[in-house]
Amino acid sequence: TSPSTAAGRMGWKDFAEWWRCLLFGPELDLALIGLQNAGKTSFARVLARGAGDDGDAPRPTVGFETSAVRRRRLRLRCVDMGGAARFRALWERHCEDAHVIVWVIDSADAAGAVEARDALRETLTSEGLAGIPLLVLGNKSDLPGARGIPQLVDALGLRDIAGREVRCFSISCKLGTNVDAVLRWLTKHARKRRRERRERRAS
Incomplete structure (x- = not known):
């Protein structure tokens, strides 16, 4: 499909996104949320720099911070929000x-499990967030007492969440454990989203 033909079939906003994807690959906007000290900023850093490049210890986010990351063919725009x-x-x-809504939880913090569950539930009740996929990251899997995926699913009540795609990974931002698996999921989701947009425009 030529650019002029594509522009004729879609609005300029859709055409601009199509052209960016063609040149630079798919993109996703991520909202990183979760309780304080869960590792949201650490995850944003791992996306940008890779594991093992800790730099200064992250300070608690005040308000929100934004960043743009490119990993392989995937472009990510992240909003890291204070917990x-x-x-x-x-x-x-x-x-x-x-x-995608990315919920980061400290998997070794059993004491904060109820607060995390309640905060997640309250957030997802908003009508404006209906249908947005939820990616749950159980961070700090390298620490003693860290809960695995089945325990996180139960603690957060993920089986009770309906009307949206939900995926859970156990990760360690410190060691980089399973970060590649998360990136593969995000890439797959970005491609699926782009394909669905093309199908809607063609219908």
């Missing part, structure tokens, strides 16, 4: 614009 209670009112606003 303290006073910042959670911002979550809904930024999650509404996301293609």
Whole structure:
């Protein structure tokens, strides 16, 4: 398909996205949310730099921070939101614009499990977030007492979440464990989203 033909079949906004994908690969907007100290900023850093490049220890995010990352053929725009209670009112606003909601949880923090579950449930009740896929990352899998995927699924009540795709990974931002698997899932989702958009335009 030539650019002029493609532009004639779709609006300019859709055409611009089609052209960017053709040149640079698919892209996704991610909203990173979760309780304070779960590892949201660490995950954003691992996406940008790779494991083993810790630099300074991340400070708690105040409000939100944005970053753009390119890994292989996938382009990611991340909004990393503060997990303290006073910042959670911002979550809904930024999650509404996301293609994937990424919930990061400290898998070794059993004491915070109930608060994490309740905060996640409250966030997902928003009508503006209906249908947006949920990616749950159980971070700090390298620590003693870290819960595996079955325990995280039960603790967060993920089986009770309906009307959206839900995927859970056990990861370690410190060691880079399973980060590649997460990137493969994100890439697959980005390609699926692009394919569905093409099919809608063609119908």
